Amino acid sequence: xxxxxxxxxxxxxxxxxxxxxxxxxxxxxxxxxxxxxxxxxxxxxxxxxxxxxxxxxxxxxxxxxxxxxxxxxxxxxxxxxxxxxxxxxxxxxxxxxxxxxxxxxxxxxxxxxxxxxxxxxxxxxxxxxxxxxxxxxxxxxxxxxxxxxxxxxxxxxxxxxxxxxxxxxxxx
Amino acid sequence: xxxxxxxxxxxxxxxxxxxxxxxxxxxxxxxxxxxxxxxxxxxxxxxxxxxxxxxxxxxxxxxxxxxxxxxxxxxxxxxxxxxxxxxxxxxxxxxxxxxxxxxxxxxxxxxxxxxxxxxxxxxxxxxxxxxxxxxxxxxxxxxxxxxxxxxxxxxxxxxxxxxxxxxxxxxx
Numbered sequence: 001x002x003x004x005x006x007x008x009x010x011x012x013x014x015x016x017x018x019x020x021x022x023x024x025x026x027x028x029x030x031x032x033x034x035x036x037x038x039x040x041x042x043x044x045x046x047x048x049x050x051x052x053x054x055x056x057x058x059x060x061x062x063x064x065x066x067x068x069x070x071x072x073x074x075x076x077x078x079x080x081x082x083x084x085x086x087x088x089x090x091x092x093x094x095x096x097x098x099x100x101x102x103x104x105x106x107x108x109x110x111x112x113x114x115x116x117x118x119x120x121x122x123x124x125x126x127x128x129x130x131x132x133x134x135x136x137x138x139x140x141x142x143x144x145x146x147x148x149x150x151x152x153x154x155x156x157x158x159x160x161x162x163x164x165x166x167x168x169x170x171x172x
Numbered sequence: 173x174x175x176x177x178x179x180x181x182x183x184x185x186x187x188x189x190x191x192x193x194x195x196x197x198x199x200x201x202x203x204x205x206x207x208x209x210x211x212x213x214x215x216x217x218x219x220x221x222x223x224x225x226x227x228x229x230x231x232x233x234x235x236x237x238x239x240x241x242x243x244x245x246x247x248x249x250x251x252x253x254x255x256x257x258x259x260x261x262x263x264x265x266x267x268x269x270x271x272x273x274x275x276x277x278x279x280x281x282x283x284x285x286x287x288x289x290x291x292x293x294x295x296x297x298x299x300x301x302x303x304x305x306x307x308x309x310x311x312x313x314x315x316x317x318x319x320x321x322x323x324x325x326x327x328x329x330x331x332x333x334x335x336x337x338x339x340x341x342x343x344x
Contacts, residue, residue, distance in 0.1 A: 027199060028258070028283045046324045058275075062283060065261040067273030071333030078250075078286060086200070089237040101239030103230075103317040106324075111200045111234060112315045114250060114286070118325055143284045145275040147332045152218045152278075153290055154326040160319045161243025 030065075031058040031127075031142035033079055038138055040083065045094055046106065047117050047135030054119075054134035056142055063127040066145075070124040074148035077117045077134065080141040084113035100162055115140070118148055202237075203230040203299075203314035205251055210310055212255065217266055218278065219289050219307030226291075226306035228314060235299040238317075242296040246320035249289045249306065252313040256285035272334055287312065290320055 035054040037043035044050050056077065058066055069075070088109035090099050102110040119133035129145075207226040209215035216222050228249065230238055241247070260281040262271050274282040291305035301317075 030283050046321075049324075062261065062275075065273040065275045065282070067262055067271070068276040068334045069273055072276060072331070073333075074327050074330040076288065078284075078288075089234065090239055099239070101237040101241055103234075103237045104240040104244060104319055106318055106321070110316065111202050111237070112250075114316055116248065116250075116288075116318065118327060144282065144286055146278055146288065147276055148327055148330045149218075149278070149332060150326075150328055150330045152221075154322075154328060154330070155246050155290060155320055156322055156326060156328075158246040158320045158322045158326070159244070160321060161245075162240045 027080065027143055029059070029080075029141040029143065030062045030145075031056060033057075033134060033136040033138065033140040033142055035134055035136050035138045035140070037135070040108075040137065043137055044135045047119075047133050049133070050135070051132060053122060053130055053132055054136065056129040056131060056145070058127040058129070058142065058145075060127060066124070066127060066129075069129070069145065069147070070121070072121055072147040075119050075121055075129075075131065076146040076148050076153070077119055077131070077136075077142070078144040078146075079115045079117075079136050080143055081108040081113035081115045081136070082140060083137060084108040084110070086111055086113060095163060098162065104160075104162060114143065118153075199252065199315055201231070201252070201313040201315065202234045202317075203228060205229075205306060205308040205310065205312040205314055207306055207308050207310045207312070209308070212280075212309065215309055216307045219291070219305045221305070222307075223304060225294060225302055225304055226308065228301040228303060228317070230299040230301070230314065230317075232299060238296070238299060238301075241301070241317065241319070242293070244293055244319040247291050247293055247301075247303065248318040248320050248325070249291055249303070249308075249314070250316040250318075251287045251289075251308050252315055253280040253285035253287045253308075254312060255309060256280040256282070258283055258285060267335060270334065276332075276334060286315065290325075
């Protein structure tokens with residue numbers, strides 16, 4: 001059984017469904033990514049294994065939600081890839097000429113361009129988190145931060161069959 | 173250098189930023205989760221290690237985006253926790269009486285209640301994906317599907333310091 005007690009701040013939950021087939025509503029920007037990458041051509045395809053540091057700035061309104069985040073060695077960061085093309089459903093990748101559905105790739109171009117990076121938390125200073133492993137472009141809106149759990153998030157034997165090496169690897 | 177060629181479908185990319193501080197816009201519902209969990213009390217805190225099967229129904233408009241997804245052994249599924257409370261910034265968890273910031277927990281209650289599950293893909297039948305490992309409530313809107321890559325998504329030595337065992341574990 002699950003029970004969660006909660007401290008609330010002002011503001012009400014907003015149901016996001018109108019009709020049966022749509023989510024409408026507002027994604028809240030909780031902060032902004034400060035990264036070394038000004039444009040896509042300079043950004044790594046996947047940031048995980050870069051040593052470059054980015055800073056996640058969480059807006060002051062959301063700073064209470066960071067309590068104890070410094071106790072997490074790694075984080076899952078969700079951000080909005082605001083320069084992506086949301087109309088693309090199939091795409092080529094940097095790894096070959098074949099066309100794949102975007103749900104079988106990590107392309108930023110997808111119906112909901114939510115970027116996901118697993119990052120190492122280097123340091124927290126107030127509402128600023130210095131991290132390694134982001135591939136987000138500078139200025140990308142932050143939308144969520146979650147603690148990474150190796151128990152629930154790590155799968156050693158996962159395979160991506162369309163990739164010739166059986167997995168999507170970091171490639172600059 | 174990164175270069176992506178793309179097949180487009182109708183519809184234009186929609187910039188989501190208005191002003192400096194806000195994301196406004198529409199999350200597109202790409203499908204729906206059919207799960208055995210009708211209410212939160214019956215759902216696992218984390219679905220990863222359950223054997224229960226859920227079915228991800230992708231709407232017909234987005235079926236082309238599934239091309240080759242059956243080649244992925246595991247997927248990252250993002251869904252909208254439409255019954256969550258978006259105003260909560262700090263919360264207790266099922267693991268203890270301490271209060272943590274929601275960004276240091278996996279609570280569904282958070283500013284943007286985007287649920288994230290790493291699932292095993294059991295079977296694809298057209299636009300229906302049978303998966304193991306979801307904890308989403310029945311009827312939750314689907315918002316993204318990504319291939320899981322052990323190279324970029326798996327961190328064996330991650331630690332969550334506030335948890336007495338050093339990690340967030342599945343708990344029914």
